[in-house]
Amino acid sequence: MVDSTTREQSAKARRELLVAAALHCFAEKGFHQTSMRDLAERAGISLGNVYNHFGSKTDLIREIARLEADGLNFIYEELNRLDDPANTLDRFIVLYTQMCSDRGHALLSAEIISEGLRTPEICEDFLCNREVLIGRLSKIIGALERASPSGHVLAETECAEFVLDV
Amino acid sequence: MVDSTTREQSAKARRELLVAAALHCFAEKGFHQTSMRDLAERAGISLGNVYNHFGSKTDLIREIARLEADGLNFIYEELNRLDDPANTLDRFIVLYTQMCSDRGHALLSAEIISEGLRTPEICEDFLCNREVLIGRLSKIIGALERASPSGHVLAETECAEFVLDV
DNA sequence: ACTAATTGAACGAACGATCGTTCATATTTA
DNA sequence: TAAATATGAACGATCGTTCGTTCAATTAGT
Numbered sequence: 001m002v003d004s005t006t007r008e009q010s011a012k013a014r015r016e017l018l019v020a021a022a023l024h025c026f027a028e029k030g031f032h033q034t035s036m037r038d039l040a041e042r043a044g045i046s047l048g049n050v051y052n053h054f055g056s057k058t059d060l061i062r063e064i065a066r067l068e069a070d071g072l073n074f075i076y077e078e079l080n081r082l083d084d085p086a087n088t089l090d091r092f093i094v095l096y097t098q099m100c101s102d103r104g105h106a107l108l109s110a111e112i113i114s115e116g117l118r119t120p121e122i123c124e125d126f127l128c129n130r131e132v133l134i135g136r137l138s139k140i141i142g143a144l145e146r147a148s149p150s151g152h153v154l155a156e157t158e159c160a161e162f163v164l165d166v
Numbered sequence: 167m168v169d170s171t172t173r174e175q176s177a178k179a180r181r182e183l184l185v186a187a188a189l190h191c192f193a194e195k196g197f198h199q200t201s202m203r204d205l206a207e208r209a210g211i212s213l214g215n216v217y218n219h220f221g222s223k224t225d226l227i228r229e230i231a232r233l234e235a236d237g238l239n240f241i242y243e244e245l246n247r248l249d250d251p252a253n254t255l256d257r258f259i260v261l262y263t264q265m266c267s268d269r270g271h272a273l274l275s276a277e278i279i280s281e282g283l284r285t286p287e288i289c290e291d292f293l294c295n296r297e298v299l300i301g302r303l304s305k306i307i308g309a310l311e312r313a314s315p316s317g318h319v320l321a322e323t324e325c326a327e328f329v330l331d332v
Numbered sequence: 333a334c335t336a337a338t339t340g341a342a343c344g345a346a347c348g349a350t351c352g353t354t355c356a357t358a359t360t361t362a
Numbered sequence: 363t364a365a366a367t368a369t370g371a372a373c374g375a376t377c378g379t380t381c382g383t384t385c386a387a388t389t390a391g392t
Binding site: 029 | 272276
């Protein structure tokens with residue numbers, strides 16, 4: 001037990017390799033079209049060894065969903081700043097466009113959502129974060145509306161609700 | 167050749183039964199979690215007989231996607247009317263909210279989109295209609311903006327792009 | 333009108349492939 | 363050497379699809 005760091009480090013490295021492989025395969029083929037053999041091959045490790053790092057395929061899916069949730073968290077914090085709502089909204093839209101225009105992310109999100117709608121416990125973090133995000137967003141837009149004097153306000157609020165909801 | 171309708175009718179009836187079963191199972195479990203045996207059982211016909219009505223599972227998925235595309239078509243026509251853009255937008259939002267709040271439809275849409283993003287040829291109609299829909303929508307909102315004198319216009323157009331895009 | 337021939341819907345066992353997972357075994361590390 | 367890690371063959375289950383067969387409905391022949 002003199003130097004236990006080497007082992008841990010390499011174990012962690014393998015795990016990350018596996019996560020990277022999962023991110024790639026899941027985005028490309030979807031959760032249920034990706035086999036554990038696909039993941040093992042892409043990560044360059046053996047099939048059996050996958051189970052030394054993740055107990056099951058579901059565990060891996062859950063991990064991926066959790067990572068994507070963290071990605072949303074970054075944007076969520078952007079909405080927490082307290083300056084001009086219009087600025088905040090602009091910043092958010094830029095960030096969000098950036099995020100959604102990444103093909104890999106879009107594919108994964110679609111996968112997670114369609115999985116999460118069916119078995120919420122698998123993607124708890126992701127869906128929960130998403131709800132919080134929607135709440136924040138509509139709050140910002142609410143503030144923006146109150147600051148605006150006139151016009152087609154109703155369409156705008158509903159619009160905002162959809163931006164993330166759909 | 168006195169009465170050749172009987173056979174055709176019952177064949178068509180079976181086919182519709184199968185489509186109904188597919189709509190239910192696909193929405194509940196997703197395309198790839200639903201087996202042909204699931205569909206046969208739900209439709210009350212035998213496994214082998216499924217293949218007398220649809221050549222493959224992919225054919226069935228395509229058919230379901232096509233049906234959903236028709237559903238979108240209904241809303242699409244609503245956007246084609248030429249009266250006040252604000253009214254049109256309002257009507258659209260109501261219809262669209264109605265449609266999206268149906269759980270079965272939401273599940274199926276998520277499934278189709280996440281499938282269609284990966285293999286577009288499977289869901290051609292659906293994705294194509296969706297694009298047209300987005301085009302129409304942003305046109306309407308564009309008109310609405312030009313009619314409006316001031317303010318945070320930019321946020322609104324991007325908003326519109328997202329409403330269906332995300 | 334009666335019968336023989338033809339069709340195609342319906343069935344479910346069976347096929348080969350592949351799935352997630354396990355396990356006995358070999359290799360590497362401490 | 364003892365323990366951790368890696369391996370890939372093997373397992374049972376299930377997948378999409380095919381197959382030979384049955385049988386009722388339709389058409390053609392007389």
